[in-house]
Amino acid sequence: MAAAASTRMSPPARTALWGFVLLWFVIAAFPFAWTVWGSFKVEGDFFSKADWTFALTGTLTQIETGGAFTGDGYYGAWVQEEFWKATLNTAIMVVCVVAISLTFGTLGGYALSRSTYRYAFWLLIAALLFRAMPPIALISGYLLPFYQWNLWGHLPTAIIVLVAINQPFTLWMLTSFFRNIPKDLDESAMVDGCTRFQAFRHVIIPVMWPGVITTGLFSLLLAYNDFAVTAMLLSKENQTMVPKIASFLGTTQTKGNIMFAVAAVVSTTAPIFLLVMFFQRQIVSGLTAGAVKG
Amino acid sequence: MAFGQSFVGDVKHKSFFLFILPSMAAMVLFIALPILSVLVQSVFAPHEQVIVEVKNCGPFGCTESTMIDQEATEKLRAEQPLGRFVGAEIYMNRGHLAFGEIGQAWSASEGLGDFVSRVLNLPFYGALAFTLTYTAVVTPLAIAFGFVIAIAVNSLPRLFRGPMIFFSLLPMIVTPLIGALILFWMIDARGILGSAIQSIAGDPNLSLKASTPLTWIMLMVYGIWSSAPFAFVVYYAGLQTVPQDTLESAMIDGATRWERIRYVVLPHLLPLTTFMALIKIMDNFRVFEPIVSFSAAAHAQSLSYFIFQDLGGETRLLSSAAATSVLTIAGVAILLSPVLVRNWRDFNRMRA
Numbered sequence: 001m002a003a004a005a006s007t008r009m010s011p012p013a014r015t016a017l018w019g020f021v022l023l024w025f026v027i028a029a030f031p032f033a034w035t036v037w038g039s040f041k042v043e044g045d046f047f048s049k050a051d052w053t054f055a056l057t058g059t060l061t062q063i064e065t066g067g068a069f070t071g072d073g074y075y076g077a078w079v080q081e082e083f084w085k086a087t088l089n090t091a092i093m094v095v096c097v098v099a100i101s102l103t104f105g106t107l108g109g110y111a112l113s114r115s116t117y118r119y120a121f122w123l124l125i126a127a128l129l130f131r132a133m134p135p136i137a138l139i140s141g142y143l144l145p146f147y148q149w150n151l152w153g154h155l156p157t158a159i160i161v162l163v164a165i166n167q168p169f170t171l172w173m174l175t176s177f178f179r180n181i182p183k184d185l186d187e188s189a190m191v192d193g194c195t196r197f198q199a200f201r202h203v204i205i206p207v208m209w210p211g212v213i214t215t216g217l218f219s220l221l222l223a224y225n226d227f228a229v230t231a232m233l234l235s236k237e238n239q240t241m242v243p244k245i246a247s248f249l250g251t252t253q254t255k256g257n258i259m260f261a262v263a264a265v266v267s268t269t270a271p272i273f274l275l276v277m278f279f280q281r282q283i284v285s286g287l288t289a290g291a292v293k294g
Numbered sequence: 295m296a297f298g299q300s301f302v303g304d305v306k307h308k309s310f311f312l313f314i315l316p317s318m319a320a321m322v323l324f325i326a327l328p329i330l331s332v333l334v335q336s337v338f339a340p341h342e343q344v345i346v347e348v349k350n351c352g353p354f355g356c357t358e359s360t361m362i363d364q365e366a367t368e369k370l371r372a373e374q375p376l377g378r379f380v381g382a383e384i385y386m387n388r389g390h391l392a393f394g395e396i397g398q399a400w401s402a403s404e405g406l407g408d409f410v411s412r413v414l415n416l417p418f419y420g421a422l423a424f425t426l427t428y429t430a431v432v433t434p435l436a437i438a439f440g441f442v443i444a445i446a447v448n449s450l451p452r453l454f455r456g457p458m459i460f461f462s463l464l465p466m467i468v469t470p471l472i473g474a475l476i477l478f479w480m481i482d483a484r485g486i487l488g489s490a491i492q493s494i495a496g497d498p499n500l501s502l503k504a505s506t507p508l509t510w511i512m513l514m515v516y517g518i519w520s521s522a523p524f525a526f527v528v529y530y531a532g533l534q535t536v537p538q539d540t541l542e543s544a545m546i547d548g549a550t551r552w553e554r555i556r557y558v559v560l561p562h563l564l565p566l567t568t569f570m571a572l573i574k575i576m577d578n579f580r581v582f583e584p585i586v587s588f589s590a591a592a593h594a595q596s597l598s599y600f601i602f603q604d605l606g607g608e609t610r611l612l613s614s615a616a617a618t619s620v621l622t623i624a625g626v627a628i629l630l631s632p633v634l635v636r637n638w639r640d641f642n643r644m645r646a
Contacts, residue, residue, distance in 0.1 A: 009449060013551065017446040021458060024443050027519065029461045031476045032468075034486065038479075047484035055486065108317030114305045121641050123314070125634060130325045132626045134580035136598045137619035140605055141328030144335060144612055148375055164324030167317050196309040225469040227583050228598070232605055242471055246586060249475075262479065265472050276463050280456070283463065287524060288531035 032269065039266045040069040043259050073263030077248075083264050085237075086244040089155060090224065093240055096159045097223035098216050101166045105219075106212060108167075109174025110200055114183065124175065127168035135165055135228045142233065153235030161233060162223050169222070170215055176289055177211030178204070214286040217279055224272070241268045329623060335616035336384055338377040343367045377613065384617045391621075392416045418618065421595040422625075424510070428596065429578040432517035437570055439518060440525020441563075445555070447526070448533050459527070466523035474516050474587030481512060509593035516584045521574055528570055532563045572633055579629060580622075597622045 009017075037055070038046035044060035054060060058068040065072065077083045112120050142161065146152040185207070186199040194202065224242075231243040239247070245268065248261040276283060305313070344366040350357050385391050395416055403409035413419050447458050465473055480487040483501045492500045502508045536559055544554050582598035585591060591599060597618060604615035 009551065014449065017449045020442065020446045021450060024446070025458065025461055028465050028523070031480060032464060034480065035476045047479070047482060048489075049484050052486050052489045104317040104320060108314045111305050111310045111313035115310055117307075117310075120310070123318075125637060127321070128633075128637075129627070129630065130321060132576040132579075132630055133325065133329070134582070134598045134601075134622055134626070136580070136582060136601045136605075137332065137622045138325060138328045140601055140612065140615040140619045141331035141335070142324075143605065143610065144375065145331065160320070161324050164320040167321050168325075171317060196305060196313075200313075221467060225471075227469070227471045227586070228602070232602075242469055245475070246471060249587075249589075261475070265475055268472055269468055272468055273464070276460060276467055280460055280463065283467070284459065284527055284531065287527045 032273075035262065035269075036266050039073055039259070039262045040071065041259075042070060042072065046259065046262065073259035074267070076257065077260040077264040077267070081244075081248065081260055081264075083241070083244060083260075083267065086239050086241045087267075089234075089238055090240040090242075093155060093159055093162070093230075094220055094223045096156075097162045097166065098219045100159070100163045101170050101219040102212055102216050104163065104167060105170035105174045105215065106205075106208065107200075108171050110178050110204060112171065112175040113178035113181075114186070124172065127171050131168035131172070135226075136232070138165070139228060139232045146233070152233065153238060155234070155238050158230055158233045158238075158240075161229055162226060165229065166219050166222055170219060173215045173218065173286065173289065174211060177208070177215070180211075181207060210282075213279075214282045214289070217275070217282055218286055220275075221272075332616040332619040332623075335376065335612055336620050337379060337381055339380045339384060339613050340377045341367065341370050341374070342378075344370060384613050385621075388416065389614055390418045390617050392418065417595070417600065418621070421597050421600040421618075424594045425579060425581065425596045425598075425625075427510070428514060428517060428581050429575055431514050432521060432578050433571060433574045435514075436518045436521040436574060437525045437567060439522040440527075441529050443522065443526040444529035444533055447530060459530070462523045462526055464523075465520045470520065470583040471587050473520055474584035477512075477516050477519065478588050503588070503590070503593075506593040509588065509590045513581075513584050513588060513590060513594055516588075517578065517581065521577070524574070525570055528566050529563055532566045533559070536562050572630075575629055576626070579626060597625070 041055060041058055041061045042064050044064070045054045045058055048054040048060075061070055062068060064070075112124060143152070146157065151157045181204065186194075186196075186203050189199040189203045190196065227242045227246065230240045231246060234240065234243065236247075241264070245261055245264050248257065248264060344363040345360050346363045346366075347358055347360050350359060386393055388395055396413060399409055399412035403412055414423050443462065447455055447462070450458065468476075479485050481491070481502050482488045483492070483503075488502065491502070492498055502512055540558050541554060544558050549557065580598050581596045582602065585594060585596055585599045586602075591603065595603075601615045601618045601622070604611040604618065
């Protein structure tokens, strides 16, 4: 039908719409392409005072390094500034956050989806309110107790805080996924003598994976993309990628070092690129899950 | 369901709480208690230094001088880490609600415009003004832009739609700090967009970073760029479920394309719009990362950035940050109150 509609569209309307798509494509994709390209140049080319075409031809890169492309930015970021450490920290953090969030979230989301009591409703509303809290506003509540109890600066602290900040969203999403799993499934198991937990373990867990994977992707993105929590709660040696990039900006904005930040930015974006590529369908279904049902 | 079994469908109270316990514990410990913690912190201020008077007697008589008793100060701070109770003082000071300054501005100002500009120079009101403007501008524009993209992509041949969705997702999915940095580097005076704008404006010294209105516009452009994809994806999914028979009967009745969009598609998508507006208002209200990336703090501050600034730096101004946090949380509650009321009505209808 959609194809039929497009054939019925008048040619000028179609041209206008396709032109718009092209424009949006450039707006959405060009900044990334440009930055990836520029990350292999020297600062004088990517930030060219003289002529913007230097970024294309790599004039100064030729003069300074002898080739049209250079990996100096990457070398500086990964080796000299030890970005690999931050990458490792991010990997540990993201894996832990996703695993814990999903464990807590599936249990809670399942219970919420199977209860019509008033308190279940209020819990979801409280979660919605918590979801709206700016994380940085909560962080000012953590700092003093975390200093007092010597919890500040460690990776596990950031992990558990991110899990908590993730929970409201995880609960909402998983509750709506579990509501789509027919109640009859676990009810009949319970009629057959299973306890609630056994029903969950043997009947629900085997069929819940599509919803769990989608929710897991969003937990992963939230932990990976976080700046507020990781910047405020991690000490310098435990820094993850995003606050590390921010610290490149603050301290090393001398000549040449801005390219470290550019290289680090490209390095951090690459995994997200792959993630979207492989899980596009799940991401789209997750984004629309809440919306389509209202 | 037969009698006696009527509770099978509902989780019993005990197992409900066992299931929800880990999740609840995490939220109570790290969301609810911190909210209480900021409330408490916001009415305490750090201890002042303990001052002692010392008599110095020398050959020319005695002089009295004051000095800081380091030991006593340390002791006091260790004993009462919260500081001293000051009540609403922090809320009233110049950095927050600043009623005193507003009163002065009112009596000193020559007209309404002058008064408003004086108030906006106060840091809290400046941040509030930017945050609200950003939310009010970015939310509708991003939704509208996303809608047009959805219509346009939906008119493409099927082959191109998947790749278009892939590229469209990028500005939204990418780390906000990084997305903003990528744009920021391009509009730098030495970046590609920056030099393009300079040559269009014919002013080789034009710097977007140096002007307050241009900084605001840049931040909002980033906001629209990064949140339009969400609207696009939701609307695009909605477009796939538009009732086809209604569309076709509209076509048979001679409705133009525009009329079909206006009378069939838009009403179908309206419920999605309320949902999206809610999510986007929540997200835009806490705008934060782009201000860090654009190093725009001199020209634009949001409430979140205001808190961040108090927390970072040499002296951590915990009390001040806590007061701003409480005010921000109050703002979120006010923004969300209509949604809560609506949800409550829906819930009652569902139960009835």
